[in-house]
Amino acid sequence: MSTGILDNNVPVSDAFLPPQPVVQSPAQYPYLYPELQPPVYQEALPAKIVLPTLPQIMLSSSETQTDSVVAPASSLSDRRVANRYSLNDFVFQHTLGTGSFGRVHLVQSKHNLRFYAVKVLAKEKVVRLKQVEHTNSERGLLGSCKHPFLVNLWGTFQDANNLFMVMDFVAGGELFTLIRKSVRFPPAVAKFYAAEVAVALEYLHGLDIIYRDLKPENILIGQDGHIKLTDFGFAKRVKDQTYTLCGTPDYLAPESVDWYAWGVLIYEMLAGYPPFYTKGADPASLYKKIIEGRVRYPQGFDAGAYDLVQNCLTADLSKRYGNLHRGSVEIFRHPWFSEVEWDLLLSKEIPAPYIPDLKGEGDSSQFETYAENDTSEYGAKGRDEYADLFRDFD
Incomplete structure (x- = not known):
């Protein structure tokens, strides 16, 4: 049968149709920018239909590092970043982003002339905001991971006042910006x-790491158009469950489950706004809507994606994709992904649908402009009252 709510002339079964749908109009959401010209997309996926398999999802190689990640999670958990840097190794340029207790700078190495992103965290603010554990965890977890769809941590160092994390510079900017410019994505x-985010999450989960902060702002687009997850401040290595309330409200599940946030991401890419967005809503109201689990779908929402999103966003853990007895198998073998050849995706042999317009390797035009701080203050010497809290940064 067909229905007007999907409005795409594609016959779908009743299982793909939302019960009593309520159509929302993007015009209700003032933070969308329809006046901006959408990017020109290339062909996104090959036409060949194959049954998805998972033999290589947990194995990867990186174009930026030589050794392959083929070791089991237990041995990877002890890996540490070996590179040692200092402030004198880099020329600091401008700010790429700011946060509650630091900022990210574009820098250029004085040695190989390559560009990197250096996250600078003020120790006093990290301690005052009770983020010591999260900060050390981010350094440790990111240093133990290596995957083509994750940002590489090349090394760390510190001075008396600040912590420094040297990471990949991912020049294409945030997926968040691309969604806003495009209003919404074609299916x-x-x-x-x-699919690329799913592969990254599957890799992390194989290392007993839950990401816990999946959102478009934390998905960067590389110069080649492929994604890299960044910001592991909320990530945590667990064997069973974790109960800390954290992350971004729009992406907060009844429990901290990455596949739930992934379903929210798919919804936002297709609709142009998060599934529980309400203008002016306070966090408590938003949490209530999330727990109730009633999702409204806009007219024209992709039929195949609807079934996948519904099964990811259900509040019933016994039915939620990614939490069933077969783990993530239902996700990777869902009909919406029927044409995806996962091994080709992992090796970046599937062309990206969007290639950022960049003038060169150090082009940061895809990022917003920020007021600059005084970088001459970096490298401060003297008494470090927090030295014992951040030993792994040396």
Whole structure:
């Protein structure tokens, strides 16, 4: 049968149709920017239909580092970043982003002339905001991971006042910006990004790491158009469950489950706004809507994606994709991904749907402009009252 709510002339079964749908209009959401010209997309996915398999999802190689990640999670958990840097190794340029207790700078190495992103965290603020554990965890977890869809941590150092993390500079900017400029993605484009994020999450989960802060702002687009997850401040290595309330409210599940946030991401890419967004809503109201689990779908929402999103966003853990007895198998073998060849995706042999317009390796035009701080204050010497809290940064 067909229905007007999906409005795409594609016959779908009743299982794909939302019960009593309520149509929302993007015009209700003032933070969308329809006046901006959407990017020109390339062909997103190959036409060949194959049954998805998972033999290589947990194995990867990186184009930026030589050794392959083929070791079991237990041995990877002890890996540490070996590179040692200092402030004198880099020329600091401008700010790429700011946060509650630091900022990220574009820098250039004085030795190999390559560009990197250096996250600078003020120790006093980290301690005052009770983020010591999260900060050390981010350094440790990111240093133990290596995957083509994750940002590489090349090394760390510190001075008396600040912590420094040297990471990949991912020049294409945030997926968040691309969604806002595009208003919403065509299904094939959303599918491409969802598939790459799914592979990254599956890798992390194989190392007993839950990411806990999946959102478009934390998904960066590389110069080649492929994604890299960044910001592991909320990530945590667990064997069973974790109960800390954290992350971004729009992406907060009844429990901290990455596949739930991934379903929210798919919805936002296709609709142009998060599933529980309400203008002016306070966090408590938003949490209540999330727990109730009633999702409204806009007219024209992709039929295949609807079934996948519904099964990821259900509040019933016994039915939620990613939490069933077969783990993530239902996700990777869902009909919406029927044409995806996962091994080709992992090796970046599937062309990206969008290639950022960049003038060179150090082009940061895809990022917002920020007021600059005085970088001459970096490298302060003297008494470090927090030295014992951040030993792994040396």
